[in-house]
Amino acid sequence: MSSAPFFTTQAPPSTPPAKRLSGSPSPFSCNLQQPDRLALLIDKSRTISQLLQIHAVIIRHGHENHPILNFKLQKSYSSLGRLDHSIALFSHIDSPNVFFYTAIIHGHAVHGLHRQAVHLYANMLENGVQPNAFTFSSLSKSCSLEPGMVLHSQAIRFGFGEDLYVRTGLLEVYARGGDVRSARKLFDTMPERSLVSWTAMLTCYAKHGDLDDACALFDEMTDxxxxxxxxxxxxxxxxxxxxxxxxxxxxxxxxxxxxxxxxxxxxxxxxxxxxxxxxxxxxxxxxxxxxxxxxxxxxxxxxxxxxxxxxxxxxxxxxxxxxxKDVVAWNSMIVGYAMHGFSKGALQLFDEMRNRGIHPTDITFIGVLNACANAGLVTEGREYFNLMSDLYNIEPKIEHYGCMVNLLGRAGHLQEAYALVKNMAIAPDPVLWGTLLGACKLHGNITLGEEIAEFLVSKNLANSGTYVLLSNMYAAAGNWDGVAKVRSMMKGSGIQKEPGCSSIEVDNKVYEFLAGDSSNPKSGEIYRMLEEINRWLKAHGYAPQREIVLHDIGEREKEQSLEVHSEKLAIAFGLISTRPGATIKIVKNLRVCSDCHEATKLISRITGRRIIVRDRNRFHHFMNGSCSCGDYW
Incomplete structure (x- = not known):
């Protein structure tokens, strides 16, 4: 029978035949000459050594051409990781039937040799051997979407379109290929569903972000x-x-x-x-x-x-x-040091890793370059950036360029950062442009900031961060007409500012706060504590940084706006919900603002608490009125 167009390639060359296994008597040779007893031993074998001894007995007693024993040996060799022995046995069979073909196809599929599995199927069809249900279920493990669709049509043509195992395998093909609609259609028309088919459909939804559909399906499951x-x-x-x-x-x-x-x-x-x-x-x-x-x-x-x-x-x-420790473990610790601002520790760990002969990866250099950026180590950062390609042949990715732009921009080298972005070997993304725009805001370079923002808008690369940073620059300069212009552009584009959100874990439960939030059951206590905090701060000379408020409103309104930032609400909740002296840990989705940073330093000194804040960029460890970032973030 001729195959479909996809399955017309030649089968792969076979592995050279294995030498016959003979020699010293085997412990399995006594009273085990019957094929059915030998077949049972093959099924029970758990190591390659046991299987080789059984194979030797089979040869010594003249059963080397027995179809069932050869089939079981072929399958067992494959399952124990010796696909070479399995191929050698298959190559000795004069006219392999569907069982032998299916076993060798399955062996290649489970070992990730998908192309070879498909070639074997093509060879099987060319030799006039018709597949069975197990052939299709085995082959489905090796098919991507397009050949899987061909396989589906062939399963129907050969009469196996309704088989549970075949349909489940095809469902997995559609799920892997991202064809959610076809996967669901196949799932809905299955007269009975195995746990494997339910799981395949769930995987299809979760993998592709259809989480609500996944939840609905999951709730239907009884087992x-x-x-x-x-x-x-x-x-x-x-x-x-x-x-x-x-x-x-x-x-x-x-x-x-x-x-x-x-x-x-x-x-x-x-x-x-x-x-x-x-x-x-x-x-x-x-x-x-x-x-x-x-x-x-x-x-x-x-x-x-x-x-x-x-x-x-x-x-x-x-x-x-x-x-x-493998390189992934070293990378995790280096990245950990870097995100906490312990740059010296990260770089020392990098040197120790290299001294032990462990080759760094691109992830290693993300950690190293971030460590340099968090400490303003411009010279060292340039050296490590060049070291990637010069010594380790690692081509910089967008993340590495982002680290360098962050390092150079925060340190005030705006033109160098801008030149790096313009001369990159790969196209810069909006995140990279946003990093440069943030550096322009930090150093008050409105001219360059406007140029970058206009470029992003013209190329449809602008996101909410682009507009917010540009608005921030105008607001800092007191240019409220510019702020109004940016807001009008945002409204026209349908872009909304991402709201700040801070979370804190208390008694194994995570609580989230937005700015001005009053949804927490302890909201009254939180705001009373917030009033107490404000009295402490003013008594210690704290002055609200009203200039960072991006609204053209009165000074008192600006001050009230700052008082209810999400991280301050989370801190207040932490103070009323934990024992005196306990560390308070906050996670924020955006970069912590300079007003909250200054206020948190004072709160840590007044309360004697250690306060740890993880913002979008890094960790801040506040203790005794100072921060681990050294006010450089």
Whole structure:
């Protein structure tokens, strides 16, 4: 039977035949001459050594051409990682039937040799061997969307279009290829659905951001295993909804489903996104108390979580206890040091890593360049940037250029930063332009800022950050006509400013605040504490920075606007909700403003509290009236 156009390529050359296995007597040779007994032993073999001994017995007793034994040997060799032996056996078969073809196709598919699996299928059709249901379900693991559609048509032509396993495999093909509509259509027409098909459909929705549809489907399921829960938890984590992810994790535990390594990795990532340190610590304890081996992958995830949740001490402790540190582990610790502003520690760790012979990656240099940017180390930053390509043959990516623009711009080298952007080997993105625009605002270079903003608007690259930064520059210069012009442009483009949001974790629960928020049940207590804070600040000489308010309003209105910024509300909530002396940790989605930065320094001195704030760019550790950033951020 001729194949479809896609399946017309030749089969791959076979591996040279393996030598016959013979020699000393095998412990399996006694009373095991019957093929059915040998077949049973093959099924029970768990190591390659056992399988080789059984193979030797088969040859010694003249069963080397027995179809069932050869089929089982071929399949077992593949499952134990010796695909070469499996191919050698297949190459000795004069007229392989569908079972032999299916076994060798399956072996290539599970080992990631997808092109070879498809070639074998083409060879099978060319030799007139008709596939069965297992052929299609095995081959579906190797198909991308376009050949998968051809495979679907062939499954129907050969009469296997309604088979549960075949349909489930095809569903996975459509899901992987992003054809959500076809996947759902196939799912809806299945007369019965396996747990695998439910999971495949869930994966399709989470992977492509259709989280509401995924939730609706998940709620319909009566039988949910750990894989289903993992798909949902990871989907919300990957798409920036960590609170929902953590909520699902709690439901999973209440349902009595035991988490595995995949679950833990997703939940730790969610904890890091919102700064849920206590939940992250509980999860760490859960691993230890349940005897789950904390391998290098879990350890690295813990380092990343602790760093992002503000506990660099815990991150450092986990890192030090990793026995075989790979480059990913080193990168996590270097990035952790950099984001907390401990630039010297990050660079020392980079030197130690190189001295141990570990080759840095592009991620390593993002951490190193960020460390330089946070400390204003311009000369060192230039050297590391050049080191990437000169010594390690790593071509700079957009993130590395962003680090350099941030470093140069904040240090006042605006023209050098501008020249770097214009002469980049790759096209700059809006984030990079926004970084340069922010540097223009910082140093009051309105002329260059206007030039950049006009360019972005003309190229349809402007986003809310572009307009806000330009408005900030006009407001700082008292140019309220310019501010009004920018706001008119934003309104005309339908662009809205991203609202500032601050979160704080108390008693394993994360609370979020917007500016002027009154939705918290303790809102009355929060605002009374805020009034108390304002009295403390004024008594210590604090003067509100009214000039940063981007509205042409009265001075008292500007002052009131500053008093209810989201991070101040979160701090007030932390003061009334935690024991005296406890550290307060805040996560903010935007860069902390200069007024809140100055106020938080004073609050830390007045209350004797350590206050840690993670903003969009970095961590600020406030203690005894000073900040770890040295007022350079």
């Amino acid at each position: 949910k295993d750990v894989v289903c829960w993992n798909v949902m938890i990871d989907g919300f984590t990957q798409h920036g909804r960590p609170n929902k992810s953590l909520g699902l994790f709690r439901q999973m535990l209440e349902a009595g489903v035991m988490p595995n390594e995949v679950t833990v990795l997703s939940v730790l990532s969610a904890c890091g996104q919102i700064g849920a340190l206590e939940l992250g610590r509980w999860l760490h304890s859960y691993l230890v108390n349940n005897g789950i081996q904390i391998n290098v992958h879990l350890s690295t995830a813990l380092v990343d979580m602790y760093s992002k949740c503000g506990s660099l001490e815990d991150a450092r402790l986990v890192f030090q206890n990793i026995n075989a």
